[in-house]
Amino acid sequence: MIDYERIMRFLKVSSIINSALEPDEVIRRTIEYTPEVFDSEAASLLLLDSEANELYFNVATGEKGEKVKEIRLKVGQGVAGWVAEHREPLIVNDTSKDERFFKKADEKSGFITKNILCVPVLLKEELTGVLEVLNKKTGDYTEEDLTLLKAMADQVAVALENARLYKELKETFYSTVETLAEMIELRDPYTGGHTQRVKEYSLIIGRRLGLDKDTLERLQLAAVLH
Template sequence: MGEPTDERERIAQLERRVAELEAELARTRAESAQRIRELEMMLHLAEQINQSLALPVVLHSIMQAAETLTRAEASSLLLYDPETDELFFEVATGEKGEEVKQVRIKRGQGFAGHVLATGEALLVNDVANDPRHAKVVDQQSGFVTRNLIAVPLRIGETVKGVLEVLNSRDGFFAPSDVAALQTLSTLCAIAIDKAQAHQALQELFWDLVRAMVAMLDARNPYTRGHSERVTEFSVAIAKEMGLSDADCERIRLSALLHDIGKVGIPDAILLKDGRLTDKEFAIMKRHPEIGYRILEPIDQMRPYLAGVRYHHERLSGKGYPLGLKGDEIPLDARIIAVADVFDALTSDRLYRPALAPTAAIEIIRKDTPNDIDPDVFAAFLRAWEKGLIVEQKRRPPTPSPFAVMEEIAS
């Protein structure tokens, strides 16, 4: 009589065990799916870091991923300012993100300051009762922190910042969330380190370019500093025209390089103290094309070629090397042309002293109305009136019209 009951009990036990296994399998599948999503997101971020040099965009993407992976309502990336020994918000997401960015945190202050001081990660699920909660961020931003994770951002062995996620949508954060945020912190460190290395390389490259340009200008004592001044004038014009920061930076570097082709002009012509013969002038006119041919094989130089090659083109088509007309001439070159002519006229030359700036402006206005872009010249005048165009301090001479026009042409 007891055997059927025992059999039913065994069957019930087996059914319970099967249900437990099915539940465990479902949990395992869910965890595996979550791990796969995390891995896919990490790989995507790693690819973005590898392909992009736009650090703010990459960092924002990493912090958005932090929110997604930990199911947080907000996230922030704080970087260390060694001059003030404080943390500042580089990225802050969530509804109070902009308000939070106004706050700075001292070493040892609050959770982020504690992480900066100790280099240890924090998981706090009851912020209100934790004595380390400084409340300064909440008070100044209006944000209410319930729970958080904060991990150090290390570059090498040094803590350079803190990553935070705040207010779990599930009510609490788990240790696995700490591990995910630590992985993202490593990605942040890689992105920052890569950006800093690229910036250092760029600065070194352009320091070398500036040194090379200075050496070129120094071949002739009358043109020393010419390229730097043309660069300053060109950027002032570009800004006055409302061009973007990226456009202004491109024009800055184009202007710095605009006369690089003169490295191929013999000293006998470049330093001649009298009028150039037709043959000599023809050789001098080659310098834009020489500069173009020097830079064109270098991929990094491609954005700057227009200013180098076409800064002696004129709207009338009487310029060189190609005789381009009007809008055929790139805007960068039209801007550099005005800056170049103004600096040439207001600088001493072997055959004449410098013009006064007002005299130079009048010559450009009267003698080249068909050659200079009127919009560019108008922007130049506005920049001049604002004191953004600072010419060399020279005596106001009275040059011969022939000498002036020859210089504008060259």
């Protein structure tokens, strides 16, 4: 049986995913909270680069998270690569006895993987990536853990799709605003290209000032609408 405390932790993950935060922030916070749900040292979300047929770390928690994000895995390579290739979940409770485990990833990151639970992230039966938790603090990963992680992967898949749609919507919006501004400028040969120049200069100044991504986007829109 799944205990009450674990259910509450899982519900917190659901509340994060269904929050009004920007989609990329939702995904990051979800993965950062995942180790607590599974009493584990770390968790990672790897996304598929379909052109290179590789997995890259979109979010990686734990002490070596930043080092881990420098690593790429071929589909079929390592536990995560095997899960991506076969689109099946996998429990490995002793990595030293499983030939699918990719030791070089630990060597590059400095992280020591003892056991791992890994599931595919699928959207409409298409592989999006892989979700994994590593190093359970007490005992082995169980079928109960697997059921929970699969449920989380389904929610993460929806969050990833929302992030993609959100990005497309923003790009379309900015493109439409710029096009309208340029059409207005074309009526006057003396102001042609003015909006583009103002936008470029504003972004250069904003970056020099160290403004964050959201502030730069608002600055870009303000420059176009000035």
